Amino acid sequence: MGKTLFDKIWDEHVVVQDIDKPSLLYIDLHLIHEVTSPQAFDGLRDTNRKVRRPELTIATVDHNVPTKDRHLPIADQISRTQIEYLDRNVKEFGITYYGMNSAGQGIVHVIGPEQGYTQPGKTIVCGDSHTSTHGAFGALAFGIGTSEVEHVLATQCLRQSKPKTMEVRVDGTLPFGVTAKDIILGVIGQIGVDGAVGHVIEYTGEAIRSLSMEGRMTVCNMSIEAGGRAGMIAPDETTYEYLKGRPHCPKGRNFDKAIEKWDQYKSDPDAEYDKVVIINAEDLAPFVTWGTNPGMVAKITDSVPNPDSFELESQQLAGQKALEYMQLNAGTPITDIPLDRVFIGSCTNSRIEDLRAAAEVVKGYKVSETVNAMVVPGSFKVKEKAEKEGLDRIFKESGFEWRDAGCSMCLGMNPDILSPGERCASTSNRNFEGRQGPGGLTHLVSPQMAAAAAIQGTFVDIRDWSFR
Amino acid sequence: MEKYNKTNGKVLPLDRANVDTDQIIPAKYLKRVERTGFGQYLFDAWRKLPDGTPNPEFILNDDRYNGATILVAGPNFGSGSSREHAPWALNDYGFRTIIAPSFADIFRNNCFQNGMLPIVLDQAIIDKIIEKSSKNPDYSLTVDLESGVISDSEELTIEFTIDSFKKHCLLEGLDDIGLTLSEESMIKNFESRHVIS
Numbered sequence: 209m210g211k212t213l214f215d216k217i218w219d220e221h222v223v224v225q226d227i228d229k230p231s232l233l234y235i236d237l238h239l240i241h242e243v244t245s246p247q248a249f250d251g252l253r254d255t256n257r258k259v260r261r262p263e264l265t266i267a268t269v270d271h272n273v274p275t276k277d278r279h280l281p282i283a284d285q286i287s288r289t290q291i292e293y294l295d296r297n298v299k300e301f302g303i304t305y306y307g308m309n310s311a312g313q314g315i316v317h318v319i320g321p322e323q324g325y326t327q328p329g330k331t332i333v334c335g336d337s338h339t340s341t342h343g344a345f346g347a348l349a350f351g352i353g354t355s356e357v358e359h360v361l362a363t364q365c366l367r368q369s370k371p372k373t374m375e376v377r378v379d380g381t382l383p384f385g386v387t388a389k390d391i392i393l394g395v396i397g398q399i400g401v402d403g404a405v406g407h408v409i410e411y412t413g414e415a416i417r418s419l420s421m422e423g424r425m426t427v428c429n430m431s432i433e434a435g436g437r438a439g440m441i442a443p444d445e446t447t448y449e450y451l452k453g454r455p456h457c458p459k460g461r462n463f464d465k466a467i468e469k470w471d472q473y474k475s476d477p478d479a480e481y482d483k484v485v486i487i488n489a490e491d492l493a494p495f496v497t498w499g500t501n502p503g504m505v506a507k508i509t510d511s512v513p514n515p516d517s518f519e520l521e522s523q524q525l526a527g528q529k530a531l532e533y534m535q536l537n538a539g540t541p542i543t544d545i546p547l548d549r550v551f552i553g554s555c556t557n558s559r560i561e562d563l564r565a566a567a568e569v570v571k572g573y574k575v576s577e578t579v580n581a582m583v584v585p586g587s588f589k590v591k592e593k594a595e596k597e598g599l600d601r602i603f604k605e606s607g608f609e610w611r612d613a614g615c616s617m618c619l620g621m622n623p624d625i626l627s628p629g630e631r632c633a634s635t636s637n638r639n640f641e642g643r644q645g646p647g648g649l650t651h652l653v654s655p656q657m658a659a660a661a662a663i664q665g666t667f668v669d670i671r672d673w674s675f676r
Numbered sequence: 677m678e679k680y681n682k683t684n685g686k687v688l689p690l691d692r693a694n695v696d697t698d699q700i701i702p703a704k705y706l707k708r709v710e711r712t713g714f715g716q717y718l719f720d721a722w723r724k725l726p727d728g729t730p731n732p733e734f735i736l737n738d739d740r741y742n743g744a745t746i747l748v749a750g751p752n753f754g755s756g757s758s759r760e761h762a763p764w765a766l767n768d769y770g771f772r773t774i775i776a777p778s779f780a781d782i783f784r785n786n787c788f789q790n791g792m793l794p795i796v797l798d799q800a801i802i803d804k805i806i807e808k809s810s811k812n813p814d815y816s817l818t819v820d821l822e823s824g825v826i827s828d829s830e831e832l833t834i835e836f837t838i839d840s841f842k843k844h845c846l847l848e849g850l851d852d853i854g855l856t857l858s859e860e861s862m863i864k865n866f867e868s869r870h871v872i873s
């Protein structure tokens with residue numbers, strides 16, 4: 209029997225396989241940020257241990273950083289401390305650092321690929337669940353906790369039980385107005401937020417192949433929202449085209465050699481997955497989440513569902529709780545939901561292509577008077593590029609705020625948060641209770657849908673949008 | 677790491693599915709740089725009403741459950757963010773044992789790293805435990821890791837399985853990193869033939 213893409217990378221990285229222990233797996237790239245690393249470095253100091261391969265570790269600050277007035281000291285004392293901790297730790301342990309005022313700073317999952325660290329065939333970990341993003345390049349990338357961060361720092365290895373594999377195949381061509389974000393929301397809506405627990409997902413099929421790297425990253429990013437251990441997509445020409453010339457990728461002849469190797473990272477035709485899910489792209493539509501987890505989705509043309517119609521009693525209960533929290537009534541058309549805020553950003557949708565798509569929608573229109581809208585580029589490089597293309601002007605002229613790079617309102621650790629009861633169309637990945645601020649009400653959508661909602665003041669079907 | 681062997685404790689029934697780590701500990705409390713002191717923020721948003729006063733509807737505020745050490749919850753417990761602050765908060769509050777029909781992968785790993793025991797039981801048994809403990813707040817369970825058995829003082833005796841290596845580490849209170857470093861020569865060997873571009 210052939211091997212899956214996952215099997216190939218896994219097998220290449222097993223350092224030790226004892227029968228009575230999980231595998232000891234070698235880690236090629238370790239990304240760290242300020243929130244999940246301080247206790248790990250303290251652990252190293254307490255035990256007199258070193259960082260084994262500092263050159264394989266890359267650090268940045270993203271969760272806590274303010275997205276405006278960077279020249280001022282950070283107002284929040286505890287946030288400042290956390291960032292200063294990382295400043296000190298990277299110095300002490302000799303780690304490459306994209307600090308707050310570095311030209312390469314950004315969300316950790318945006319800068320890894322952007323700088324060319326993320327490459328096919330690598331094992332990549334980070335103390336952050338959305339590490340699954342990097343799987344878009346045909347890497348095995350997954351999130352870990354702080355103790356495991358310490359473990360990787362000290363040993364460059366991780367002890368891992370082998371997960372199962374799951375193929376999510378998206379056949380056919382994506383209809384107009386349906387984006388990578390809608391693919392993944394559709395997948396989660398179908399298999400549920402625990403549908404892929406214990407599994408590594410490989411996305412295949414024509415609709416996936418047709419996606420740009422940005423789109424593939426959006427899809428892999430939210431694998432964790434389906435419970436997946438990781439998400440991956442086999443590399444191809446699109447991948448190589450994206451990687452070519454990136455600062456930390458092989459160059460010239462070495463790049464050609466690298467491609468020869470990378471080309472092997474695909475599932476063999478006779479490989480078998482533990483689970484297979486098949487989706488037809490033509491059945492997808494622009495999606496909007498109505499509840500408090502990413503599996504609670506509806507098509508833009510639908511209404512808020514009635515939880516009584518759900519199959520299981522536990523689902524009915526969860527649905528009722530969600531509607532109560534979201535202050536929504538069953539039966540309300542999704543397009544009738546009014547919004548207070550719009551957030552375009554996060555490691556799911558803050559790359560240049562996302563900003564271009566959103567700018568195309570808002571160009572020449574004004575943000576609704578009832579809405580406060582902001583764009584937070586994923587990295588300074590993205591910001592720079594967007595400004596070169598004039599996207600910042602389009603956004604600002606429409607009435608969007610144009611901010612500096614970071615996680616921002618995706619999780620509200622910095623000052624960008626929702627007030628209780630504020631309703632937000634967000635391009636991020638989690639609509640959990642209070643995720644964007646205590647009492648905040650989050651609806652997850654694609655950048656295009658968020659942009660149109662900002663103009664309209666309610667959700668709109670992007671397929672009817674007049675820019676068409 | 678503290679050894680885990682046998683525990684007897686009061687149950688706190690939390691009958692909810694998909695309890696995510698943003699609920700276990702909201703992001704605004706992740707700014708501390710220590711591993712300790714997170715218990716006070718456990719389930720912060722559910723514990724408090726919008727005006728900051730305790731929410732009498734939330735079970736953690738029910739004095740009859742004071743001192744509970746075993747949390748019993750619905751499926752997919754610990755989903756979402758990889759924050760180890762979630763198990764730290766649970767442990768700090770006093771919950772070293774968590775029982776659910778299923779756990780999110782990263783959360784479960786994080787528990788083991790902290791000498792905590794996440795146990796998977798069938799939904800039907802969980803329903804029974806939750807029912808008993810909801811009726812009788814003093815309801816307690818005995819969890820014996822060595823023999824892999826959970827029991828109450830009535831008729832319940834149920835076996836649970838746990839990865840044998842994880843079990844060994846918990847029973848012995850082993851330091852994972854120390855263990856890996858003892859395989860240093862294998863790592864060196866691997867590094868000598870493994871090229872990273």
Ligand code: SF4
Nearest residue numbers: 338554555615618619
């Ligand atoms: S943007 Fe949001 S999901 Fe992504 S790393 Fe930052 S906080 Fe996590």
